Amino acid sequence: MNPSTPGETAQLAVLSHRFEAIVTRMQNTLARSGRSGVLNTARDFSCCILTADGDVLMTGQSPPIHVMGGPDLQARSLLEFYPELHAGEAFLHNSPYHGNTHAADHSILIPVVDEAGVHRFTVLAKAHQADCGNSIPTTYMASARDVYEEGALIFPVVKVQEGYRDCEDILRMCEMRIRVPEQWRGDYLAILGSARIGERALLQLAEEVGWDTLDDFAGKWLDYSEVRMASAIGKLPAGTATTTTCHDPFPGVPEGVPITVTLSVDPDGGRIEVDLRDNIDCVPAGLNLSEATSRTAALIGIFNSIDHTVPHNQGSFRRVRVHLRDNCVVGIPRHPASCSTATTNLSNRVGNAVQRAMAEIGPGIGMAEVGSGMSPSEAVVSGVDRREGATAFVNQIFTGTNGGAGSPHADGWLTMSDLGSGGTLLLDSVEIDELKQPIVIHRRGIATDTEGAGELRGAPGIDVEYGPVGGPLEAIYANDGSINTMAGAREGHPGAPSVQAKRHRDGSVAEVDICGPVVIEEGERIIARTSGGGGYGSPVRRDPGAVAADVREGWVTRARAEAVYGVVLDDALQVDLAATRRRRDELDSKELVQA
């Protein structure tokens, strides 16, 4: 695609930088002014700019689950409910039935309207809330049989500002139904402020270069992105693959949730299709995906598997078709099915199945599976803080992440957490956590030998152990990967299972529920081990030097290096090449026999 005039050569590049800069500015504002830990520490928020008719034009470095296949649905629902938009309006949107991710993500949509009253662009800022009015103090309510039991306040495109002034009655409603209302109000201000900053910046940019130039840019930028995507797909081998996975048993789904994904790559046509229709109906639990997260999870698996510099917008998305079914657990939910954990648990399973299917299409592409579930290391903890007086507290802590998956190019990212976050979330400081709430974090560190072995190995899980100070603590979470581990790809091994347990006062350890709530009394501790990521490629092909380094650094024991990677080390922890060759031959022939 060559631009038609020389002036446009620089303009496409320059304007793409300017749009990116606007999104960055929106994000910086949100990150630095947000109040809740989930917003400012975990960075569970996103910003994007959409065209007037709802195409995702520019997204920033945010959790991928937020910004790929949902904002367009949200913007289109805005157009449906409010065909006429005016400057100064702002809309609150958190409805998973109208394009939002899940109820805990509060989005603000602002139409950018020119002087003549024409709606030109829409800006969207979205942030996960510390609380969204659920019936119990968590924003990930796995046990909710439906949205009524979930209890979240749902805002299917609700006007919260007119003429740049708040519609106070809506805000008062929220303050009556959301825990720690002042914290919610602070986050709401941060989201709104961020969207307004985006609006102002677009208005300034238009003043400088004109609306027609911006419209023209939008079209060309989406076309450019589509060309890049077609070209990236063109480099893949043709093929079709079906992969399956299964979410661990949960309240309401005692057998777990099996997932089947079929993917086909058509390099000549420059297209990829993903079919999620061959899956069970919505379940009576908070696990159901929203339409936004079903599409996005599939897109994440694909974009993780190709050239990462391809822009993520409606232009590149045009080259991917995700087939969804109505009333499907990983499709389009039918109200009142609950989508409380739509951004994490099954999203992670779907994305993993897709990227593993990509790996099966051919060597050098795709990825193994990234650790899954919200471990007690990322629990919402609540109780009464008696250190000075007695105040109730509720907060999500982020003390330990799931391991990342091996890819064709690198070992798994240690603090990956899950596919939806893309590893962007920050880890809490132990000192900050202990200051904020009455807990002591006794232990946090990587769990040796929990990585999915591979030529490129997965990242290990992390062990965390914490307990209360001065009274009981309640922990609610929504884990996965304790039974169904994270699979490897292309002969890579699975990561180790996650664990949740309690250490009693007498030191004995017993497993606890996969979701909680778990009450931890003073003197007791909750123990979490997060899931290890899957490995990519056979571990007997891993560079022996890399295995030796893992042993010296205590990621992998010497015994496992020999048993699984076939790498024999001497007492100085250097590779014994001859012994390694013998051991690897042995492992290879054992594999042949098994085959």
Add this chain to the structure above:
Amino acid sequence: MRMSVDIGGTFTDLVVEDADGLALYKAPTVPADPVQGILDVLATAAVARDVPLASLLGQVGSFVHATTRGLNAVLTGNAARTAFLTTAGHPDVLLLREGGRPDPFDFTRPFPLPYVPRALTFEVPERVLSTGEVLTPFDAGAFERTCDELVAADVEAVAVCLLWATVNPVHELAVGEVLERRLPGVPYTLSHALNPSLREYRRASSAAIDASLKPLMSDYFSALTDRLRAAGLAGRILMVTSAGGVIDAVDAVARPILTINSGPSMAPIAGRAYALADAGSEDVIVADAGGTTYDVTLVRRGEIPSTRSAWVGEVGTGHMTGLPSIDVKSVGAGGGSIAWVDEGGLLHVGPQSAGSVPGPACYGRGGTRPTVTDAALVLGYLDPDEFSSGAMRLDTKAAIEVVRTEVADVLGIDVIEAADAILQLTTEQMVRAIEEITVGQGIDPAKAVLIGGGGAAGLNAHAVAERLGCRTLVVPAVGAALAAAGALMSDLTAIYSATAPTVTSAFHADRVNAALADLVAQGRDFAARAGVPAEAAGIALFAEARYPQQIWELEVPLRVTSFESTADVEAFAQDFHRTHEEILGITDPASPVEVVSWGARVTVALDEANHQIGALPPPTGSADVRRAFVPGEGMREVPVVPLASMQVGAVVRGPVLVEAPFTTVVVAGEADCRLGESGSLVIETVQQEENR
């Protein structure tokens, strides 16, 4: 007379201050022996001033030095073999950092290594709680056995960071005592003494970097001192710090991490002085354009904002210094940045750079990719025969050829348009770096003065000013050595901090006032050690504060040294709300304000400084013309004016190319250029103002 030396990647810069003003000298950096580079540039100055080196050095009252030695050691992993001692149960503080991932879709990058390997990490059985209460006592016996391992591992330095040592340092102190006895002569750093701040990763990283630099920096400083003394230097030797001040060399040896980001910390000091002298402004954007990076810093109402989250290496995956550092935004955009077109037809500049070897194609050293410098040459902005004051001849044909084949032909446009597009995009990247930092600090670029510093500043500083809407651009005469000039304008500086968390709704006045009194006492001590009376020290107290549950603190200056009434607390809260509004655009006046830590910035003016900033060149040279590109007109004859030929007060209207020492300033549009009082080139972007 005073001197300052800044060792850059390519050149070692020397600025000499005497009664007549400042003078700038350059000599090539000697990477294998940086002190030799210093001696070379001193020799260059002695020759130019026509005095023997020893007698030149004999006149020097103070010698200020900035070095990237520590920084390079950290970046290349060449610091000392360092052990990390941590609270039992928390071995991975340095590995996990603070989480995060730079690009969620990039699975080609491996997880970064910890600053100290796990194999050299040792857990100390002990635990202190957030209240300072001891949960698990220090196990002295077990620690003796750890010391056996430290000895066996041949460690050269030890970093100690135990949880909550800032609230109760008893266990860190106990560890220090045992280390003194068991590993005599092995330098160590205790986190609570170096950086008494919250968040274990930051404190641990500070301690680890500091300890790892101690052996190396102490050798470096003694070699430097010995050789300078041998060459005849009599005066005081001072080191530049990351926080934008100077300290005595002995203090730098004791805490080498303080000097780690000294490179970019001085440019804003010089920029502030020139903006005030030449344009009368206290809001300044200071840009330092080098061959491979473009550093941006800010001055807001005369104050230079600092950050505690400065990284060595990339943000998030490098290593955090954890100590106050001038807030610098650095982007990989410079003369060496490579222009390329992707398969979708989009032009990019960088992040790849041709560096100085092989360098741009026009250097004729084997570079085959078009760079920003090549594009500038194509557009006639550089004089092929007089590049870098005649140090090198440039190959215009080679530049045209690479821009044509790699950019123009691919896009189907002509070579001039292609070169212009490359420069426009470069300008845009620089503007974006500036906007990120100005927005982050609540400054409107249109109301600030832009300082164009660095050897590559001239190429598009004017274009950047126009794009930002800055009315005034100042290119200081010593702009090519802005950092070295800044080092002569800075004060002896120390920053102290204390962790005494509180909240305005339940303010612990006693605890806070005790902490503040202690900070003031530390400031007075600093003054005493600097040999001045306590009253002569400027002690500015500040709070690092936030709304409850926020995690990023804002620095708010205090109006009082002690909180005596609720009115004092209320006034402080108001100051916080105002700062929050200014920087983040929103405020929550009904909310209490949480203070995480308190700090004191102590400055002691150097009595030997005579605060010269002028560098008026002797009048020489005459105007010429060259074919160069003017946007909207194309290639045409453009006047070339040597800065030294300009008269103070006389205005030269652009388009014009102004030849300043070591750089050419391109003014490709209509603008008024004049010679400022201090010898700076001052450019008023009149065209821009009329448009607005």
